[in-house]
Amino acid sequence: MRDHNLKDLIFFLGPPLLILVIFVIYPIVGTIILSFMLGDTLTLENYREVLFETIPLKALIVTNPGTSPPWGALIHNMVWIVIAVPMVVILGMLLAYALRKTFGSSFILGTIFLGMVLPGVVSGLIIRFMFDADIGIFPRIFALFNVPLLSHTWTIYPQTALFALILGSIWLWLGFSVTLYSAGLDSIPSSLIEAALVDGASEREIFTKIIIPQLKPVTTVVILMTIMWVLKLFDIVYVVTGGGPGGASTVLALIMYMYFASSLEYNKAAAVSVILALLTLIPAYWYMKMVLSGEKQ
Amino acid sequence: MRWKKISLGQILFTLLLWIFAFLWLLPFVALVIMSIKPYTEVILQGWWNIGGNYTLKNYIEVLANPTYDFIGGLKNSLVVATISTMMPIIFAAMIAYSLNYLTFKGKTLLFVLILFFMSVPQQMVVIPLFNLYVKVGLYDKILGIILLHSAWGIPWIAFFLRNYFKMLPQSFVEAARVDGASESTIFFRILLPMSIPALIAASSIQFTWVWGDFFYAMVFLPTPSNYVITQRLALLKGEYHIDWGLLSAGAILAMLPPLLIYLSFKKYYVRGFVGWGLKG
Numbered sequence: 255m256r257d258h259n260l261k262d263l264i265f266f267l268g269p270p271l272l273i274l275v276i277f278v279i280y281p282i283v284g285t286i287i288l289s290f291m292l293g294d295t296l297t298l299e300n301y302r303e304v305l306f307e308t309i310p311l312k313a314l315i316v317t318n319p320g321t322s323p324p325w326g327a328l329i330h331n332m333v334w335i336v337i338a339v340p341m342v343v344i345l346g347m348l349l350a351y352a353l354r355k356t357f358g359s360s361f362i363l364g365t366i367f368l369g370m371v372l373p374g375v376v377s378g379l380i381i382r383f384m385f386d387a388d389i390g391i392f393p394r395i396f397a398l399f400n401v402p403l404l405s406h407t408w409t410i411y412p413q414t415a416l417f418a419l420i421l422g423s424i425w426l427w428l429g430f431s432v433t434l435y436s437a438g439l440d441s442i443p444s445s446l447i448e449a450a451l452v453d454g455a456s457e458r459e460i461f462t463k464i465i466i467p468q469l470k471p472v473t474t475v476v477i478l479m480t481i482m483w484v485l486k487l488f489d490i491v492y493v494v495t496g497g498g499p500g501g502a503s504t505v506l507a508l509i510m511y512m513y514f515a516s517s518l519e520y521n522k523a524a525a526v527s528v529i530l531a532l533l534t535l536i537p538a539y540w541y542m543k544m545v546l547s548g549e550k551q
Numbered sequence: 552m553r554w555k556k557i558s559l560g561q562i563l564f565t566l567l568l569w570i571f572a573f574l575w576l577l578p579f580v581a582l583v584i585m586s587i588k589p590y591t592e593v594i595l596q597g598w599w600n601i602g603g604n605y606t607l608k609n610y611i612e613v614l615a616n617p618t619y620d621f622i623g624g625l626k627n628s629l630v631v632a633t634i635s636t637m638m639p640i641i642f643a644a645m646i647a648y649s650l651n652y653l654t655f656k657g658k659t660l661l662f663v664l665i666l667f668f669m670s671v672p673q674q675m676v677v678i679p680l681f682n683l684y685v686k687v688g689l690y691d692k693i694l695g696i697i698l699l700h701s702a703w704g705i706p707w708i709a710f711f712l713r714n715y716f717k718m719l720p721q722s723f724v725e726a727a728r729v730d731g732a733s734e735s736t737i738f739f740r741i742l743l744p745m746s747i748p749a750l751i752a753a754s755s756i757q758f759t760w761v762w763g764d765f766f767y768a769m770v771f772l773p774t775p776s777n778y779v780i781t782q783r784l785a786l787l788k789g790e791y792h793i794d795w796g797l798l799s800a801g802a803i804l805a806m807l808p809p810l811l812i813y814l815s816f817k818k819y820y821v822r823g824f825v826g827w828g829l830k831g
Contacts, residue, residue: 262734266649267661270642270705277680277702278668284679349571356565362572364817368579370824371813373763375781376802379788380578383795389585389598391577425575430824437825486672489765493785507766510674515769520678527674538670545666 289524300525304513310501312509314529322413323502327509331533334420334484334505341424342480343473346431350439351465353432363436367429374489381422382494385409392418412502415495419503422490427483431476438472439465474544478537485534506530582799586610590796609800613787621804623776624783627693629808631779632761634697636754639704643753644746646705647712648738652724662713668706676703677770684771696771696779700761708753714826715749716742752823755816759809780805 290296307313315326323330349366353359369377385408387393397405408418442465450460488507491497497504497512506526513523584598587605596603613621649655650662680699681690689695719742727737743750765781772778778786784805787798813820 262653263649263655265735266645266653266738267655270646270709273642273698273702274668274705277699278671278676278706281676281679281683282671284682285675288678349568352564352568355561356568358565358569362568363821365572365576367821368576368810368813371759371809372806373765373781373784373809375763375765375784376806379784379798379802380582382788382793383581383799384578386795389581389593389795391581425578428575433821433824482670488673489763489781492765492769493788507672507674511766511769514678523674524678527672527678530672531675534670534672538667541670542663542666546663 285524285527288521289528291521300521301529304522304525304529311497311504312512313501313504314506314509314526323416324412324500324504327497327504327506328529330416330503331485331505333416334423334487335481337417337420338424338427338484339477339480342427342431343476345424345428346435346476347466347469347473349428350432350435351461353436354439363429363432366432369426370429372426375493377422377426378490378493381418381425381490382409384422384425385414385418392421409495409503410499412499415499415503419491419494422494423484423487426490427480430479430483434472434476435469438469442468471544475541478541481537482534482541485530506533582802585795586799586803588796590794593795609796610804613797613801613804619783619787619801620775620778621780621783621801624778624780625804625808627777628762628780631693631697631700632758632808635700635704635761636758638697638701639708639757640750640754642701643705643708644712644743644750645738646709647716648734648742650709650713651716652737653734665706665709669710673703673766677767681770691772691774691777693772693777696767699767699771700764704757704761708757711753711823711826712746712749715746719745748819749823749826751816752819752826755812755820756823758812762809 289300290298292299305314308317310316310324310326313324313326314328316324316329319325319329325333353362356362372380384390385392387405387407390407393405393408403411403413406414408414446464446468447460450464455463486507487505488511491503491505491508492511495503497508507530510523510526510530513519513526581598584601585593586609587607588598589604589606589608592600592603613619646661646665650658676699684690684692684695689698723741724737727741732740763781764779765785768779768782772782784798784801787801
């Protein structure tokens, strides 16, 4: 290895690091500081007010929640994760496995992946449309079965708005998980499966005893990435419901925007951002550890 | 007998998967149909009635009506997304090069920082940047949002390209150095040309993301003449009355550029996603 002189380092790292310092590092530090400021004093007041806010449109946690939303943005984000993550994992894995030997599988994969390509605003409009009482697919089907609660426009009723968004997000994000699982399946050595077949293992045993364990690293990545994606969701919520009706479908990223743009409470907006970032850091930390331990091997 | 039985089962199975794919695609199909039918027909007969009249009226209305100004939105988006794709690719490649081929103190720290920046939510940067932009005159300027998007793209592209550089044979860098080539020559003349598949993958994904951005645009571009296409489209949806014909035509126009990129570079695009998520 020859020694690199300072000139090379300045040439390669100077410009990009300068940009990162100005547009990423400085504002991150700035947001953290802002979140602790009230006037000229350092305080936890912003966090306290944001966390205990009771107006449903801005609440992170609703104090006496009913059986249907609004439950508060933080809870909505959690419900979203609890529903979407298992769906995305299970559907993605099964579908990738089923598509292995199917005619036209690359076309089907390409179709499912489309959701990943759409601008969020377009996705939002499609979700709004899928759950529209007059022309949407879901309400029309439930109308046939005479379920009144589910045959109206899902996105304008508090009981259904959040769940319409969650289902829509699964529709969008499945492409990510199927694609990763397909790549994961390709990398499982076929000798493993052949050996199991020789030993008389059934298709089901192969799936549960070989495929699922072999796919574990992929599953971890899918889970972590899905959690991060769900936490950061903004545009589909903004476009489809705007957090409504009555705060029944708010999420953290949207609350942050409301403090910022509607009520111009920058310190509170910063506090919500930090809460959101801390939550994102949990899966991110896990992911970073995975990447770094892969480095050492 | 046994062979026949399996193949029949497989045909049914394949059929089932195709039905699933069709259902998955159905919202897009509906969107296309609604965009080329008069809205009154859609309301009365449903978009699933393929018969009846077809018209390009919705598209013409969206493109020609100055209150919607879709042309302006498309133009702004094209400028923002194109420049915000090229800039971070170059800068990220320089970081990736340093991480792989240069020795310096704090290399691990830089790598960890890059991983950290990849996961930070957009909300974490807007308030201080908003204040800064107002002060220096970048607020409500296309340039301001281009700089932000470019910076925001650097971490993930650097990570992505670093992984790609790692897969390339390492000996050629040493060989070029022995021949007396400077680092910048190696970077521009040897490494970048070898990395074209990765550059295409990263560019396609970055372009799609910048094109689809709504949050940064809402914060930093408040004046209608500066609106990007996602803002234009969101505005098209009225608060109470929704004209789905108009809206679906608008949605299709807004998704066309990323869609075309995806279809043209599908192989790179999907591989890029896998590399981005899985590698490490």
